[in-house]
Amino acid sequence: MVTIDPNTFNADPFPLLHRMREEAPVQRAEFLDGLGRPRWLITRYDEALAALNDLRFSSDLFAVMAQGENPQGPETGLVTEAIKRAEAVQGRAMANLDPPDHTRLRKLVVRAFSAKRMEALRPTVQEVTDTLLDAVAGQDEFDLLETLAYPLSIRMVCTLLGVPADGVEVFRGAAAVLAGFMDDDDWARETIRNLEAFDGYVRQLLADKRDDPRDDMLSDLIHSTEEGGRLSEEELVAMAGLMIFAGHETTVQLIINAVLALHLNPQQMAALRADHGLLSSMTDEVMRYDGPINPGINRVALEDIEIGGVTIPKGSSVIIATAAANRDPRAFRDPDRFDITRSPDTTHLGFGHGIHYCLGARLAKIEAECAIGTLLRRYPRIALATEPENLRWRPGFLRMAEEFRIRVDIPSLSADVPAASPHRAGENVHA
Template sequence: MTSTAQRGCPHLAGSADPVHVLGPDFVQDPFPVLEQLRAEGPVHLVRLPSGAERWLITRYDDVVAALGDPRLSNELARGVQQNLPPEPLPPRAQVTLRTTRILGRAMANLDPPDHDRLRKLIVRSFSAKRVEDLRPRVQRSTEALFDAVADATEFDLVEAVADRLPITVICELLGVPTDDADLFRTAASVVGGYMADDEAALRTVAALEAFDVYVRDLIAARRAAPQPDLISDLVTAEGDGQPLTEDELVSMVGIVLFGGYEPSAQLIGNALLALLQHSDQLAALRADPTLLPAAVEEALRYDGPVTPGLSRYALEDVEIGGTTIPKGSYVMVGTAAANRDPEHWPDPGTFDITRPATARSLGFGHGLHYCVGARLAALEVETVIATALRRYPRLRLAVPAEDLVYRQGSVRGVREIPLRVG
């Protein structure tokens, strides 16, 4: 649900625009609210379920333009210090500060030229050829995860597969020992989730601290004895003739982890769930497996994991559709709303894996900051779906779809997806 409140918002440059409050049930089905806001106008001031207030951009053309607008900076840390409350910092503010310090020097959180310098060091690790070379490893890992529940007539897709495959692949790429994967999984999970209370926030701070210490130790080990892994490649790499600083290395490892784990894990669940909820589409895919890449692309458009969108920081006043977003504001570039814009997709609320390509989904971003791991994420989702459909001819939900609960957070996904296979 959304309601409207009228009040000023100091960290949004004193704006007195009406605030659309996105209630706690927004995450269960955000699309009716996003449809309403998109129909009413291209830009709205909203209060997220977390309590944070953002300017939300809702229409496809405006979202595409915003993702390429240099006035809307990826360097979110620019506004962190001025918006922090006085010391001693409450737990949620500690999370914000700690996350910024760990990820602040990652390419995804930088503007050119720093972004370009760092991106070119890692983009080759996710090239089409390198990702395709990973296909056998991804398939083996997927089979092993399904093997672990082979005797069960029911199991939770999230716990058994979706939460485990991406972290396994990312840790292999980085060179993180299998025994330490849970530390990385915990760190990634807490950053993508929503902190319901101070206790949860303090657990998040502790997880981030442990991650930071571990990665710095791993970097030191790779400096002393490089291995055939991504961390070693980054340690020995030079951007424009200069080696990466330790803070840049930690941030790069962090963004590979957080970007490669949470969105992939949630997209696995969202994609398979969409198929199970639309029996005609599932039957079409079973009849023609070549539709699988299109099915993943449609799932990314229909119910992508990043909801409501990608965060930016306004370096100056930005006017969109007659509304001025003030300098110093945080902005949510609404990719989820844009992906269902009827100006670009006919009947956008329908899940259709044979949909003509009338526009490009923005689920992995757009332009300069398009996700470098998009191919790998798609490969993981395709592999899980193909393997599940091959192994389980009678695959179905074990509970009514309306009983599924979505977790709060910047990356939207279902907490549990119980499947019945017998």
């Protein structure tokens, strides 16, 4: 059995994932994260794709664990209370449900994530991006996380949901604790405090929008119907929780990983500077090459399941290791090479697959395209202020940097640098 320490794994997960993938497509691993149970990792592309399409691998982790079919982690104390609080907030999120509950919820919310609605947000994404970077104009070094990635992502989630300005920090506080687990009382206290504040805030917001609906997603979801059904209040709270987790933290790290990959691959950076029409393919390549969810997507086996020549016992915790599958040489040519012009012969699994494919994928790509495109237009040179091997990474199944400082060259007033302006992927804009 492989032993994985999240504190060291997240610094560079790919050598271990590569070894596991080439040794066997399915094998057990012990994570030193305090949850107290081994997990099975599915690391090859074909097996990962099959598992994502196999409903015997349940997404309803909280329900299966509550039935006692999984080895138990912490049983008492603040950590358990924090886990229960997270379950209360996210347990009814559709990402954590199986059919038929998942099917009903997805039908109710899918219209709210239409491509037209997401594209309509592009000018707002660009406006927020410009405003955030205007705030550091003249500075040749800043933390990209705090300056752009975090505030852009959380503001767009709040804009989409219709959350007033006074709720942004409440949402960000919830996002910070939902992104990872630590077997630690201080973490537990912070989690309980932030999620209680989030739960209370969202319920009051829902009450306000029932009385005074606006042109926003929460108002639409409150009144959305499908075959006579509506979202319950718990499901609406869970939907807001899912948005800040799946639609905020992951997008933050998509932006950071894009800058990191471009920095480490200067020829790709030059190609993107020369042709901003590559922004869309760049974001897909980042999701394949170094997506924020690492090692992958959590599931629970509802019965004994044979996959990759191995039988995973009923009740086992499973990670469909999309990070490993996305670098499988059986599926991708030269998979460890970052190539923003890569031909999409094989679909990457960075946004999931099947019934749980990420509804917010389009918005995440728009945010990354605007963020990276604007950085390239504004700055003739972008480089890391810290050597890549010295970056600090948070433990958890989202591979999140703790800080990401960059140095930029500030163009002179006479430099011919195009002003930031909205553009759509596919336009040929030269920086």
